[in-house]
Amino acid sequence: MEFETVEKDARNAPTLASIAEKVGVSVNTVSRALRAPNTVRPELRRRINAAMEELNYVPNRLAGGLSSTRSDIVGVVVTSLYYSEFASIIDSLQSALLERDMQVMLANTRYDAAQELRLVRSLLSWRPAAVAIIGVDHAPKVVELLKASGIPIIEMWDTGGEVIDTAVGFDHTAVGAAQASQLIAGGYRRLAFLGSVRENDRRAQKRLKGLQSAAAMAGLPEIVTHTDQQGGSSELGERLAHELLERHPHIDAIACNSDVVAFGVLRALKKRGKRIPEEIGVIGFGDNEAAGCVSPALTTIRPDRETIGRLTAEAIFARINGAQPSTTLVEWKMMVRESAIRKETR
């Protein structure tokens, strides 16, 4: 007689085979009990489930993914995790993916193109079911890799230009134009654009372009821009605002590239004794959770992040089920608050 001692250490997690053996059926049956329960006799199914419960069985999805050549991972690439810029997109995207038991694998490029390439490559090595990525402007190599992967690619947040596959976002040029219109309607004419604009932040560049075109069309003087590569923060906004007003004291409205920067701008203006919105107007972008809590309350633009996340998940499901690529425009809203209305507009 022989004894077989099986060392069941932690790295020796139960497998389908363990539980098949325990129940006295084939591996195959156990696998089916998991994926297609009604192809297995109820009583057997019960015993199998009991065994899984008892052994604390956790399926190995690496194995599952390998053999089925798809992985239920969704690669998510964002350009920053600062503040709440994309958190709520990730939040809603993830919670929608949960319905299909898909996991988010997160990558953050920090607006670095080289990093983006590296991260995309890295994500693809997990054979994700889809990739959701911020922006529609990527290095050629990134586009090539994503296209070659053959999986659904959802570009989020921005739209327009060359879309790889499917896009869910909005037109940032229009947002910039809306900022201009709002300021003009508020009674301002000498506009400036200010904020943190990274080299690779094409969205910010589009917003600036929209702002400039709208100002030009309204016959306003050229827009003064004062930006910095450094990450957006209220400290940056404060510094930039001081510098801006030193050089261009005649400015009467400031469009900011983000709300957090705008917060700093408000602080700087108050320190300089400028009355907002009477002497100078301020508009932001993003609708930070505090935008309505600063004083004066900040007029800004609120992209519907929750919807972007949800529609991205839906686009992924649709594409996986064979739907055609598409581009979906998502709403944004002008949040009119106190900081940008000089005169009563009626």
Added chain:
Amino acid sequence: MEFETVEKDARNAPTLASIAEKVGVSVNTVSRALRAPNTVRPELRRRINAAMEELNYVPNRLAGGLSSTRSDIVGVVVTSLYYSEFASIIDSLQSALLERDMQVMLANTRYDAAQELRLVRSLLSWRPAAVAIIGVDHAPKVVELLKASGIPIIEMWDTGGEVIDTAVGFDHTAVGAAQASQLIAGGYRRLAFLGSVRENDRRAQKRLKGLQSAAAMAGLPEIVTHTDQQGGSSELGERLAHELLERHPHIDAIACNSDVVAFGVLRALKKRGKRIPEEIGVIGFGDNEAAGCVSPALTTIRPDRETIGRLTAEAIFARINGAQPSTTLVEWKMMVRESAIRKETR
């Protein structure tokens, strides 16, 4: 003579075998060229790299993970993605993990215990190299699963109590006590605690406990608490503050469970004509990016999130390399601003 036509469609990504064949070596050699380059003749290595480049080879880490029984995935479990609460932890954790080419797989429980169990199980099915999870209070089943996994488990943000393996965080009871001390030092005596406190948010409960003990020790009257299960927002803060003052008009200081809620409290108080900080003081928790931008600027507590993320990554590396479990206390700082100093303290 025979022709072999290999359909190279998207689902047919190049494998180690493809490039082995192309170069005319064994699969094995290619694999080593990738993982241990200096065990391969330089010239051969060059040809292999060239072939990989040409075919746009992306390794299949599902296969790699399966055969090596470890996966370079780090499961990260947070309780919320609202605002900036944990974004910066994720940010720094991820960027530190990148050095070892490890990926973050993200899960969000939204303070739901059942969801946490499901998500942890799901993460474990990817055979992660480690799991980093917010909090030290988990359902018994969650603890059992995490322990049984045999991988490093890093509990972040909180410390104390039963730690599964390793913890990187701070003592929330002490934070609550510090809020009390700060308010007392600011000249206030009739304190209230207000905010969004989910059933499963043990950290908030600890902070409240700390606040209560410190108040009791200082001989202050019992702390009035007014909380809600609903998610934290400035709207919630505003509503709760109004309700609180209706019922307890004598309150002279409010400790808030989060800055965003505090923002709403400030708004409510101003609407009610209360002068801050003269008539009533307010203190927050979290140091939201706008805390210094509201008026009056919010006194609050700033946990060092960036360090928590980085130390978590280091703890993961250390544990993988055989180091013992440990608990690391991370600093937090009282950010003294205008909202909580009634009298000059010297």
Added chain:
DNA sequence: TTGAAAGCGATACCAG
């Protein structure tokens, strides 16, 4: 320095 062969833990197809 290189290669052959045996897994890793599932899934898929085809019989029975």
Added chain:
DNA sequence: CTGGTATCGCTTTCAA
């Protein structure tokens, strides 16, 4: 409804 068997793409001994 159930079970065998071949894969999936890579890592890992062990020889050569």
